[in-house]
Amino acid sequence: MKARMLPTMPDPFPPAFRTMLDAILRFQHRIAGGQSEVLRARHRALSQSGTFAGHRSYVRGDDLRRIDWNAYARTGSMFIKLLEEDDRRATTVFVDASPSMLCGNPPRLVTALRLAAILGGLALVHLDGVQLRVGAVDQLLQGRGAVADLLQRLAAVRPSVMEPMDSVRALLRAGSPRKVHWISDFATPATTEPVLHLLRRHSRHVTGWLPTLPDDQTAPALGFTSVVDPETLLERRIVINAQMAAAFAAELKVLQRQQTQIFSFARFPLQRVSLPTAEFEVSDWLEAGWSFRR
Amino acid sequence: MELPTLTSPLQLWWLALLLPLIFWLHLPPRPRQVHWTAHLPQWLLAERTVRRRPPRFRALRWLLLTLAVIAVVMAQSGPLSKSQPGPRKLLVLLDGSASMAAPGADSCFARAIEIVRKKIATLPLHIEVEVVRIGAEVTRMSGSFARALAVSYEPMGELPAPLSEFAKAASADPETAVWLLTDGQVAAGEVPGLPAGVGYQSIGQPKTNVALTVEQIEDAWPRPQLRLQIVVHNFGPRVPCHLRVSGALSAAVPDQLLDLPDMGSSEIRLDLLRSPVGGEITLRVQADGDALASDDVVLLRVCPLPVPRIAVLADDQGKVFVTAAATALAEEVGGSVVDGKSGEQVSFLLIEGGSTELTAGSEAFAAFGVRSGGASAESYAQPTGIDWERSSPLLKGLDLSDLYIQNALLAPLPLGLVLIKGLDSSGASRPLMVLCNGAHAASLHTAFRLQDSNLPLLPAFPQILRRMLVAAKGGGIAIPKPARPSLFESDLTRIPAPREVGLLPLGAPGDDLAPLCLLCAAALVALRLCLR
Numbered sequence: 159m160k161a162r163m164l165p166t167m168p169d170p171f172p173p174a175f176r177t178m179l180d181a182i183l184r185f186q187h188r189i190a191g192g193q194s195e196v197l198r199a200r201h202r203a204l205s206q207s208g209t210f211a212g213h214r215s216y217v218r219g220d221d222l223r224r225i226d227w228n229a230y231a232r233t234g235s236m237f238i239k240l241l242e243e244d245d246r247r248a249t250t251v252f253v254d255a256s257p258s259m260l261c262g263n264p265p266r267l268v269t270a271l272r273l274a275a276i277l278g279g280l281a282l283v284h285l286d287g288v289q290l291r292v293g294a295v296d297q298l299l300q301g302r303g304a305v306a307d308l309l310q311r312l313a314a315v316r317p318s319v320m321e322p323m324d325s326v327r328a329l330l331r332a333g334s335p336r337k338v339h340w341i342s343d344f345a346t347p348a349t350t351e352p353v354l355h356l357l358r359r360h361s362r363h364v365t366g367w368l369p370t371l372p373d374d375q376t377a378p379a380l381g382f383t384s385v386v387d388p389e390t391l392l393e394r395r396i397v398i399n400a401q402m403a404a405a406f407a408a409e410l411k412v413l414q415r416q417q418t419q420i421f422s423f424a425r426f427p428l429q430r431v432s433l434p435t436a437e438f439e440v441s442d443w444l445e446a447g448w449s450f451r452r
Numbered sequence: 453m454e455l456p457t458l459t460s461p462l463q464l465w466w467l468a469l470l471l472p473l474i475f476w477l478h479l480p481p482r483p484r485q486v487h488w489t490a491h492l493p494q495w496l497l498a499e500r501t502v503r504r505r506p507p508r509f510r511a512l513r514w515l516l517l518t519l520a521v522i523a524v525v526m527a528q529s530g531p532l533s534k535s536q537p538g539p540r541k542l543l544v545l546l547d548g549s550a551s552m553a554a555p556g557a558d559s560c561f562a563r564a565i566e567i568v569r570k571k572i573a574t575l576p577l578h579i580e581v582e583v584v585r586i587g588a589e590v591t592r593m594s595g596s597f598a599r600a601l602a603v604s605y606e607p608m609g610e611l612p613a614p615l616s617e618f619a620k621a622a623s624a625d626p627e628t629a630v631w632l633l634t635d636g637q638v639a640a641g642e643v644p645g646l647p648a649g650v651g652y653q654s655i656g657q658p659k660t661n662v663a664l665t666v667e668q669i670e671d672a673w674p675r676p677q678l679r680l681q682i683v684v685h686n687f688g689p690r691v692p693c694h695l696r697v698s699g700a701l702s703a704a705v706p707d708q709l710l711d712l713p714d715m716g717s718s719e720i721r722l723d724l725l726r727s728p729v730g731g732e733i734t735l736r737v738q739a740d741g742d743a744l745a746s747d748d749v750v751l752l753r754v755c756p757l758p759v760p761r762i763a764v765l766a767d768d769q770g771k772v773f774v775t776a777a778a779t780a781l782a783e784e785v786g787g788s789v790v791d792g793k794s795g796e797q798v799s800f801l802l803i804e805g806g807s808t809e810l811t812a813g814s815e816a817f818a819a820f821g822v823r824s825g826g827a828s829a830e831s832y833a834q835p836t837g838i839d840w841e842r843s844s845p846l847l848k849g850l851d852l853s854d855l856y857i858q859n860a861l862l863a864p865l866p867l868g869l870v871l872i873k874g875l876d877s878s879g880a881s882r883p884l885m886v887l888c889n890g891a892h893a894a895s896l897h898t899a900f901r902l903q904d905s906n907l908p909l910l911p912a913f914p915q916i917l918r919r920m921l922v923a924a925k926g927g928g929i930a931i932p933k934p935a936r937p938s939l940f941e942s943d944l945t946r947i948p949a950p951r952e953v954g955l956l957p958l959g960a961p962g963d964d965l966a967p968l969c970l971l972c973a974a975a976l977v978a979l980r981l982c983l984r
Contacts, residue, residue, distance in 0.1 A: 165488055258490035266490075345490040373489065382507070384483035387492040395483050395506040396495060405498035406491075413494055 164317065164388055165260045170271040171309050179275060183283050183305065213237035248287040248300075248335040251278045252325065254342030255293045257317045257388035261343075262371035269369035270341045271312045273431060277339050277367075278308045289334050291325060293318035296332060319389070322353045330360050341367040344428075347416040354424035366421050366428040374410060377403035456965050459530030466525045474521060478514040480507035513980050520976035527969035538959030539629035541580040543622045544568050544598075545615060547634035548587025550941040551656070552607035555743040560635040560655045561607045567653065568633065569601050578961050586611055586618060608746065610938035616646055623647040629956050637940075637947045651955035656947040659743030660688025662712065663942035664695075664735060666750050667719075671931050674758045674785040674922070676702055678931070680722040682750070684737050686712035687943045693739040697722060700731030700754055712739070715945075730756035743944050747937040754931050760787035760921060763796060766804035773902040774804040774820065781917045800921055805901050812866035812897060813890025816924030818917070821901030827863035835860050835874030835884060846887055846896075846919045847871055850912035860884060860899040868897070887923070894924045 171179075213229060216236035226239045253274045259267035274290070278299070281288035287300035290308065292315045299308050322342070329338075338357060344350050344366065357364050377398055385394045396402065421428040458464070489495065499505075546568065552561035572581055582594040583601060588609020593601070615632055622630045632646070635656025646652060663685040670679035684693060693712050697705040702725040710718050724733065733752040742748060762782050766774045778789045781800075790796055801810075801817035809825050810817060823829060840852045852872065860874070860882070868888035876882050886897045896916075902908050907916075 162486075261488045261490045343490050346493075373487075373491075378487045379485065381485060382481060382483045384486045385492060385495050386486060386488050388488055388490070390492075392492060394492065394495060394499075395480070395508070396499060397504065397506060401502050402498060402504065405501040406494060408501075409494035409497045410491065413491065 162386055162391060162393070164257055165265060167260060167265050167267060167317075169313070170268045171275065171313055175272055175275075176309070179279055179305075179309075182276060183279050183302075210239060212240045214240055248285055248289060248298075249277070249281045249337040249339060250289045250291060250329060250334045251281070252291045252329065252338055252340045252342075253293075253312075253315070254322065254340070255315050255318050255320075256342075257319065258343055258345050260317055260388050262373060266343055266369050266371055267315075267317065269431065270367075271315060273341055273367055273369060274339075275309055275312055277341075278312075279305045282308065289329075289332075291329055291334070293320050294325070294328075296328060317388075322349060323356070326353050326356055330356075330362075334362075336362050338362050338364045339367060340364055341369070344368055344417045345413075347413070347420050350417075351420040351423075354420060354426060358424050358426075364424070364426040366426060367431060368417065368428060369431045374414075375407070376410075377406045454534045456531040456533055457535070457962060458526075459532060461529055463525060463529035466528070467522065470521050470525065471518060474517055475514065478509060478517070480509055510983070513983050516976045516980040516983070520973040520980070523969045523973035523976065527966040527973070531965035531969060532962035533965055535962040536957075536960040538957050539627050540578065540959050541582065541625075541628045542572075542575065542955075542958065543628050543630050544581070544583045545618050545622065545630060545632045545634075546583060546585045547611070547615060547632075548585040548591075548605065548607045548609075549611050549637075550587075550608050550746055550938065551637045551744065551944060551947070552587075552635050553744060553746050554635070554656065554661070554944055555659050559607070563655050564633040564653075565601060565603055567655070568631075571631075572599050572601065575958070576960060579958055584618070584622075586615065606746075610941050619650045620647050623650050627959075629958055631955055635947050636949075636951065637944070646953075649956045650953070652951065652953035654948065654951045656944070657950070658947045659944035660686075660691070660741045661744045661747070661942050661944045662686055662688075662691070662693055662737050662739040662742045663744070663747035663937060663939060664737045664750050665936050665939070666735070666752070666934055669752070669931050669933055674760075676726045676728065676757055676786070678724040678726045678733075678754070680724065680735070680752075681719065682722065682735060683717050683719045684710055684712060685717040685939060685942065686739075687715060687945050688741065690714045691739050691741065693718075693737050695720065696736045696738070697724065697733065698736075699733040699752075700727040700729070701725060701733060702727050710737075726754050726757070728757040728759055730754050744942060747942045750934050752931055752934065758785060758787070758799065758921070760785055760799040761790050761797065762787055762800045762802065763790050763792035763798035764802050764804070765792040765806070765808075766802075767806060770804035770820070770901050770903045773908045774802045777902070777908060777913065777917055778802050780914055781921060784914065784918050785921060800924060804903075810895070812868065812886075812888035812895050814893065815890075815895065816893040816921070818896040818898075818920055818924075820898045821861060821904065822897070823861060823863050824866070827861075830862045831859045832862055832876045833859055835876055835882065837875040837881075838872060838884065839874070840872045840885075841870065844869065844871055844887070846916065846923060847912075850915055852910065852912055854910060855905065855907060857884065857900045857905040859901075859904045863899075865897045865899055866895075872898075889923075894920075896920045896924075 213226060214237065216225060216238050220238050224238045226237045229237045251274045253270055255267065259265065259270060278288045278290060282299060282304050283302050287298055288308070290297045290299060290311060292312070297311060342350075354364060380398050380400070380403065383396055383398050385396050386392070418428060546564060548561065552564065553559050568583065575581065580594070581598040582592065583598045585591045585593070585603070585605065587607055590612065591605075615634055619630050619632050622628060629649070629651065631651035631653070633653050633655065636654030637656065665683050665685065666680060667683055668681035672678065684695065686693070691712050693710040695708040695710055705722070705724060708720065710720070712718055726733070731754065733754060735750040735752070737748050760782070762778045764771065764775050764778045775789070781787070782789050787799070790798060792798070792801065799816065801815065803817060803819045803822050805821050807823040807825055807827065808819060835857050838852070838855050838857065840847050842848065855872070857874070865883050865886040866888050868886040870883040870886055872885035873881055873883050882899065884899045888895045888897065907913050
C-alpha cells in the first residue's frame with residue numbers, strides 16, 4: 159500500500175462566508191430543528207413561564223409579547239425578557255472531523271464547519287451559549303461576542319480519528335445541553351445507530367445534518383480509478399464503467415435509505431444539506447430557505 | 453547433481469533484457485485518477501455485484517512466463533548434460549597391402565571394409581572418423597568421405613612400414629582411438645608390441661598361394677626375338693601348376709605344366725617371338741587352391757617392331773657403298789630396301805652426296821657428304837686429329853680410331869650434337885659428324901661422303917647405322933620390366949588365426965538439453981494460458 163497524503167482543506171471561512179454569516183446573524187433568524195420544534199417553542203414563549211434570567215436588547219423580529227415594558231418605562235429602551243428555560247438555554251454542535259469528511263471538492267468538512275458556524279452563531283445570538291464538540295475537543299461558548307471565537311476554533315479544526323460513540327459519551331459525561339446538532343457524513347450507519355439510541359436514552363434531541371456531495375449520488379468519471387478511503391487509507395483500483403457506476407449508484411441509494419431509516423427509528427430528523435459550488439452563491443443558498451425559518 | 457554445460461553462455465545475457473521487460477509488462481496499469489471516498493464499502497459491494505476484479509499483478513502468471521523465458525534462453529545457450537570421457541576421434545588403420553586381396557571375391561579387404569562400415573554406422577555423429585588406408589600408397593579419408601567409406605581401391609603393394617608403427621604414432625593422441633584392421637600377416641609378431649588401447653582385428657586365414665615373377669627380359673628389338681626368365685613361387689604344399697603365355701606373340705606358346713615343390717619355386721626360361729604390331733604379352737600361372745590372383749599374372753607391354761622401309765639416294769659414284777649399307781641395315785632390323793623415288797613411303801633414308809632440302813631433325817635420315825641447299829661444294833683434304841664423342845649413345849663402345857677421311861666439305865653442318873670432329877689444314881676444329889634431334893625424328897649428318905672415307909669398312913659402321921635407326925625412330929622400344937611383386941605379401945601361410953582386441957570406449961558429449969528446455973517452456977506457457 160503506497161502511503162498517500164490526505165487531501166488538503168481550504169480555508170473554511172473566506173471573507174464571503176463571513177459576510178454571509180454576519181447577514182444571517184443580523185437578520186436574527188431563528189434556528190429550528192423542525193416544524194414540531196417550532197410549535198413547541200412558540201407555545202413555550204407564549205406561556206411566559208420560567209425563571210427570569212435577564213434582559214437583552216430588542217432586535218427587529220422579536221416577539222413583542224416578550225418585551226419587558228416595565229424596563230422600557232424605566233429606561234426608555236426596549237428589552238426582551240430572558241426566561242430560564244433549560245431546553246433553550248444552550249445547544250450542542252457536534253461536528254464529525256474524521257478523515258472521511260475530507261472527501262469531495264470542496265471537502266465535506268468545509269461545509270460541515272460552515273454549517274457549524276451558522277448553527278453556533280445563531281445559538282450564541284439567540285441562546286445562552288453553544289457547546290462545540292469537534293473530535294476530542296469540547297468547548298463551551300457563550301454570548302454574541304463569542305462568534306469570532308467560534309469561527310476561530312472552527313477554522314483550527316483538523317481531521318482527527320475518534321469514534322462517535324466515544325465523543326457522545328464524553329458529551330453526556332460533561333452534561334451537554336439537550337439539543338444536539340450532529341454534523342457528519344454518517345457513512346457507516348452501523349456505528350451511527352447505537353449512538354442515536356444512546357442519545358435517545360439520555361433524553362437528547364438530535365438533529366442530524368448531512369452535507370451532501372455530488373459523489374453521494376453518482377460515481378466519478380469513468381476510467382481506471384484508484385479509490386482511497388481516508389479513514390483507513392485503503393486503496394482499491396477499480397475500473398469504472400457504466401455498469402460499475404450503476405451498481406455504485408444503487409449502493410449509494412441503499413446507504414441513503416439506511417441513513418434515513420436509522421434516524422427515523424430514533425425519531426430524530428435528518429437534514430441533507432446541498433452545498434453551494436461557489437462562495438457568492440451562499441446567499442442564494444440561504445434564500446432557498448432549506449431549514450431556516452424567520 | 454552436476455549442472456549442465458552451456459555451449460553458448462553468452463546467450464544468457466538475454467535474461468538481463470527479457471526478465472525486466474516481462475516484469476514491466478506484467479505490472480498492472482496505473483490508475484488515471486485518484487478518488488477519495490467515504491464510500492469504500494459501497495464500492496466493494498458494487499464491485500461484488502458486477503463481479504469485476506481490478507487489474508492487479510498476477511504473480512503466478514508472471515512467475516510462469518518468467519520461467520518459460522528462462523527455459524527458452526537456456527535452450528538457446530545450448531545446455532548439455534554431463535559428457536562421457538574418452539576419445540572423440542576414431543582412426544581406422546586399414547591394411548591395404550596385396551595380401552588383403554586374398555582369397556578372391558570375398559577378400560579380407562572387402563570384409564574389413566564391411567566391418568568398418570558397420571562400426572561407423574553405430575558411431576554417434578560427434579565422433580570424428582578418419583580412415584587411413586596403408587598399402588602401396590597411403591591414403592587418408594576423413595569427414596563424410598570416411599563415414600561413407602566409398603573405396604574404389606584394390607589392395608596392392610606392400611606396407612611401407614609395420615602397421616604397429618602407424619598405430620603407435622597415432623595412439624599418442626589421447627583424444628584418438630586407433631583401430632587396426634589387417635589380415636594379420638604383418639602383425640603376426642608385432643601385435644604384442646601394440647600400444648595399450650589400440651583396437652586390433654585380424655581377418656585373414658592361412659592360405660596357399662602361387663606367385664609369378666619375371667626375373668629377366670632380353671629383348672632383341674628391332675628383331676622380334678624375346679627371351680624371358682621367370683620364377684614361379686609356391687607358398688604351400690606341392691602342387692601342379694599351369695603356365696600360360698598369350699597375347700602379342702607371332703607364334704603361340706603351348707601351356708606348360710609345372711610341378712611346384714613344397715614351399716619352393718621353379719625357374720623357367722621362355723623364348724618368344726613378339727608380334728610386329730606390338731601389344732601385351734600375358735604370363736599367367738594357375739594352380740589349385742591359389743588364394744591370391746594378383747600375383748599370378750604378369751603383363752608385358754611390347755611396342756610394335758619398326759620393320760623399316762629403307763631408301764637410298766646417291767649418285768653413281770657413292771651408290772655402291774650406301775646401297776650395301778642399306779641392305780645390311782635392312783637385314784639387321786628386319787626391314788626392306790625400297791627405291792628412293794618421289795611419292796614412295798619410306799621410314800629411313802640414306803643420302804650419299806649431292807644436296808638436299810630436308811631440314812635437319814625433321815625426318816629420319818642419314819646424310820653422308822650432303823650439302824644443304826645453296827651451300828658451297830668446296831672441301832678440304834684429310835682432316836687430322838679425328839676424335840669422337842665416346843659418351844654418346846650412338847658411338848658408345850665403338851672404336852673409330854682407324855677412321856680415315858680423304859676429303860671433307862667446308863660447308864658447315866647443321867647445328868646438333870657433334871659426334872666426330874677433326875682439324876682442317878689450318879688447324880681449326882671442324883665437326884665431321886653431327887646428330888640433329890627433332891621433335892619426332894633425328895637425322896645424322898657427316899661432312900664427308902662414304903666413298904671419301906673408310907667408314908663403311910670399319911666394324912663400327914653397321915652399329916652406327918643400327919643405332920641411328922633406333923635414334924631416328926625416337927626410342928621407346930624397351931619393354932618395361934613389370935614390378936616384382938612382394939613375395940612377403942604373397943606368402944599367405946604366415947597369416948595367423950583371427951584375433952580381436954576391443955576398442956576403448958569412445959567419449960560422448962552430454963545430451964542436448966535444449967529440446968527439454970523448450971518442452972518445459974511450452975508447458976509453462978500452456979499452464980500460464982490456462983490461468984485466468
